[in-house]
Amino acid sequence: MSADFRPWTARAPRPEDIPDWAGLIARIAEQERQNWYEKAEDLEAFFAQQDPSDAVLVLDDDGVPRAHGRVTAWKEHAVVRTEGGVDAAWQRRGVGRRLLRWQQERAARIGAGKGYGAVAVRAQHDERIASPGRLFASEGFEIVRWFNEMHRPLGPGLPETVVGAGYELLPWTPEFDEEARLLHNAAFAAHWGSEPRNQESWAFRVGNPEVRRDWSLVLRERAGGAMVAYHLASHDPEIKRMHGRSEGYTELLGVHPDHRGRGLATALLGEAVRRFAASGMDTAALDVDSGNSTGALALYEGLDYRVVNRAPVWEKLVQLNP
Known part of the structure; x- marks a missing residue:
């Protein structure tokens, strides 16, 4: 670890840190009123898939984590995503800036190890929380994308589920997981900010305890299946x-490129909205790339979703020494 965090103690996390690390993340989320935050199971997935030196914890004198940072390198592109945060009691001490510089240094080492000449370091935050944007801008990051958080009330006037005659709507059961992974990779192959999912990362995604199988659906061709x-x-x-x-959330929605324009996404989302409501939810929610080229934003607006918040994606191209 080359970044200087003195006078504080900073080190890579260990599996036994998960409860305290998750507690720090939850505390920051509460302080900032974030819409979602990582739980212990997400940190377990980190240790299962990444090198612990891809993360850092900053500790107080009692060994309590007060700040954290993490990087995740894309496997097929010179892109590194960042995550992190600082306890409100430790803000305005320069900890966040040191974390961001550590992330840039770690991203550079990862990129150099893969033989890249440069690596794009990306960060994202809720627009309602202004301080991260000021920090990113001061470190030379620029906004390259926006994501929209959209909500739909689950009152009267829920959409009907209309599935074309050539298709069959089925619940997403575990035996569909691998086929869905391959379909997801095909559906998102040309999407900005997406890369193929391997079996391990997909298993963590669909196996997360927050996933609701009773709200998750697949569409199959009747001819061929x-x-x-x-x-x-x-x-x-x-x-x-x-x-x-009470929120039903759409994690992923995808259609094979050869079957777009046939109302399949509308049918899936319409059925999901009805299932949210039947389970006692009062809000349907999702996030969408504002630059999505498939017309997703218009689809959601047509189903009465409305933008309630935005999140900028910041990026900095870090040049690596030859």
Whole structure:
């Protein structure tokens, strides 16, 4: 670890740190009123898939984590995503800036190890929280994309589920997981900010405890039986406590490129919305890339979703020494 965090103690996390690390993340989320935050199971997935030196914890004199940072390198592109945060009691001490510089240094080492000449370091935050944007801008990052958080009330006038005659709507059961992974990779191959999912990362995604199988669906062709579209949904009970709404969330929605324009995404989302409501939810929610080229934003607006918040994606191209 080359970044200087003195006078504080900083080190890579260990598996036994998961409870305290998750506690720090939850505390920051509470302080910032974030819509979602990582739980212990997400940190377990980190240790299963990444080198612990891809993360750092900053500790107080009692060994309590007060700040954290992490990087995740894309496997097929010179892109490194960052995550992190600082306890409110430790803000305005320069900890966040040191974390961001550590992330840039770590990203550079990862990129150099892969033989890249440069690596794009990306960060994202809720637009309502202004301080990260000021920090990113001061470190030379620029906004390259926006993501929209969209909500739909689950009152009267829910959409009907209309599936074309050539397709069959089925619940997403575990035996569909691998076919759905391959379909997801095909559906998102040309999407900005997406890379193929391997079996391990996909297993963690669909196996997350927040995933609701009863709200998750697939569409198959009646002739041949190939899967052509899917909807993965989740429920975070903390949303109710923190924000006062019961939310059914669309994690992923995808259609094979050869089957777009046939109303399949509308059918899946319409059925999901009805299932959210039947389960007692009062809000349907999702996030969408504002630059999505498939017309997703218009699709969601047509189903009465409305933008309630935005999140900028910041990027800095870090040149590596030859």
